[in-house]
Amino acid sequence: MEEQSKRVVVTGFGPFGEHSVNASWVAVKELEKLGLGDRVDLNVYEVPVEYQTVQRLIPDLWIKHKPQLIVHVGVSGMASAITLEKCGHNKGYLGLDNRQFCPDTHCCVEGGPECLQSSIDMDVVCKRASAVGLDVQFTVSTDAGRYLCDFTYYTSLYESHGNSVFIHVPPLGKPYTAVQLGRALQTILQVILNMMEQSEDQINCDHKH
Template identity: 70%
Template sequence: MEKPRRLVVVTGFGPFGEHSVNASWIAVQELEKLGLGDDVDLHVCEIPVEYQAVERLIPALWKKHCPQLVVHVGLSGMATTVTLEKCGHNIGYRGLDNCRFCPGSQCCIEGGPECIDSVIDMDAVCKRVSTLGLDVAVTISKDAGRYLCDFTYYTSLYHSHGRSAFVHVPPLGRPYSAEQLGRALQAIIAAMLSDLKHSDSNINCHNEH
């Protein structure tokens, strides 16, 4: 019997500030070349570093594709590992985006919970990927940075009842190549899909709003 196909959406960000090449989008393009296996349809999307674009694009992605999972990939100039973010935060957005804009309320969703956790067990995913012998270190974080990465993650978690993930990557060559990052994303998302299978039975209990 043929396995049911699953759809996964993976996003990266466009250039911003000093980063004329955003490693997150390069890594996502590498992942697109590799794919996620025969039973997973992969859709990739580049997101501009703009709050209002995120507010428009994220709900549209969920509505259009009804994916099993959405994984957002972002760049952290301070990161030296590939970092799995456990949660998104609603409040504290003061940094200006590429349009010199930030939300007047300094929050993602007015009246939304302060923090939303992913339904994916990031500790389990990290442990599983770390046993694969990839030449990439994977770590866990609870603070996605209160900029467009965190804003995107929270918005997506809110619209998906927690069925989203966020992965921070370091700048290219510091220390990983685009190919290494693509392979790491492939392994991480495979582990996330496996974890989702286990949690599907109680998915509807999480993060109701």
């Protein structure tokens, strides 16, 4: 029986503010070049920094691709390492987007829980990605920043029942190159897909007994 390929969607953001070139999209394009092997069907999207587009696009991506995993990448001017975000937040969105818009409710999903956690253990991902020995640093965080990154993560976690990941990358050259960022994303995704496979094997194994 031939093994089914896994579908993975990865998004980066378009330009905003001082980020006329958004390192997140540059990193995602590098990842696309590197690929994730023959068994992974990788689809990448550039997301505009707009609340309303995110609210429409993220559910559409889930419906269109039915991916096993969706990974969102954003840039953070405060990051100096590749930062794995553990959770998304529902409230506190006051910053205006590229269209000078901000949700009236200042939240993602009215009545939704304040915080949604990824079902993927980011501490384990961080440890395993760090052990690969790339020339980049990995770290974890519980605050994705209450702007479009956090908003996207929460929206995606809500849609996917936790099967989403958010990764913050530093701006280009501060300190990493596009190639380093692309390799770092490739490593993280390979680690996560292996973890998902192991837990599937565990479930199948439990069913046999």
